[in-house]
Amino acid sequence: MSTNDPQLPAKQRRSRTGLITGIAVAAVVVIVTAVLIVVNVVGGSSSSSAATGSSAKPVTVSIGVTDAAQPYWRTFSDLAKKKLNVTVKLVNFSDYSQPNPALSQKQLDLNEFQHIQFLANYNVTNHDDIQPIGATAVYPLPLYSLNYKKPSELPANAKVAIPNDAINEARGLLVLQSAGLVDLKGGGSAFSTTADVSSSKVQLTTLDASQTAQALQTGSVDAAIVNNNYATAAKIPATDAIFKDDPASASAAPYVNVFAARKADAANPLYLKLAALYHDPTVEKQVQTANGGTAVFRTVSAKDLQASLSKVEADAKAAAKK
Known part of the structure; x- marks a missing residue:
């Protein structure tokens, strides 16, 4: 028995006064015990709430984002308060x-x-072990052309622009491979470069991601990989996209956007519920509005996301050895 457990009153002598006193003390013990049980069941603690996924007692969860001003985060936060009794503290980053x-x-x-x-890439570079715990959406990466309707119409040695930064170059090459325009050594990976192109039906030009739309519009290239934000800014119609990666394909798996947690919290039930809340219809609708209808929502288990992360980390380590 711990020292915090209620203690029974000491044995009283059989007198009327003692009997009354004993009954009174026992009643107090019963009342205190009942109160303690109610407090433990109803109140709990913030740490136990986060561990079990029940938020009987209000808790605050801080989430780092780069777009806190978007209306869908307000909706998300309101739902977290209403459904989970969680106060979401958004911390915005510009970098x-x-x-x-x-x-x-x-x-x-x-x-x-x-x-x-x-x-x-972050985990491998920084020897960290942050884990994905919930999928949000994939934003397909399109190949645009102003003169051709599908990749097979591009003439031999047509000029095709792709972004030159590490992340978008690899993904652009995977898109072109899926379109049947290039072949990558070993099937390619999320860290492929133009040096990994084993054969190509087109002539590749690498440019800053912000310049591929301009190259397309000025006629410098026949087709171009253009990120959604730059395509929107350049007012390139979505109908000019002649190909995009399949968000359900294996090659698109590394580009699923995620909620992430420290490894110690990867199975935290409350955090998993928060990640799932992103797929509430009201949140998804506002996400689509904010992204011009380009989001393809994905619901992938934390286990599968973490398996995908392990594979991509292996690719990152292999690329670092080249």
Whole structure:
């Protein structure tokens, strides 16, 4: 018996006064015990609430994002308060290099701003073990052309522009491979470069991601991989996309955007519920509005996301040895 357990009153002599006193003390013990049980069952603690996924007692969860001003985060936060009794504290970052270190250093509980490829690269580079716990969406990467309707119509040695940064170059090459325009050594990976092209039906031109749309519009190239934000800014119609990666394909798996947590919290039931809340219809509708209808929502288990992360991390380590 611990010292915190209620103690029975000492044995009283058989007198009327003693009997009354004993009954009174026993009644107090029963009342105190009942109160303690109610407090333990109803109140709980913030730590136990986070561990079990029940939020009988209000808790605050801080989430690092890069788009806190978007209306869907307000809706998400309101739903978290209503459905989970969780107060969401959004911490906005203007630099993609900041949210993962902040999470690792326990300045955040979760973050949501990156896809698996970005997380894998961060973990390998920084010897960290942050884990994905919930999928949000994939944003297909399109191949645009102003003069051709499908990849097979591109003439031999047609000029095709792709972004030259590590993340988008690899993904652009995977898109072109899926379109039947290039072949990559070993099937390619999320860290492929033009040096991994084993054969090509087109002539590749690497440019800054912000310049591929301009190259397409000025006629410098016949087709171009253009990220959605740059295509929107350049007012390139979605109908000019002649190919895009399949968000359900294996090659698109590294580009699923995720909620991420420290490894110790990867199975936290409350955090898993928060990640799932992103797929509430009201949140998804506003996410689509904010992204011009380009989001393809994915629901992938934490286990499968973590398996995908392990594979991409292996690719990142192999690429680092080249």
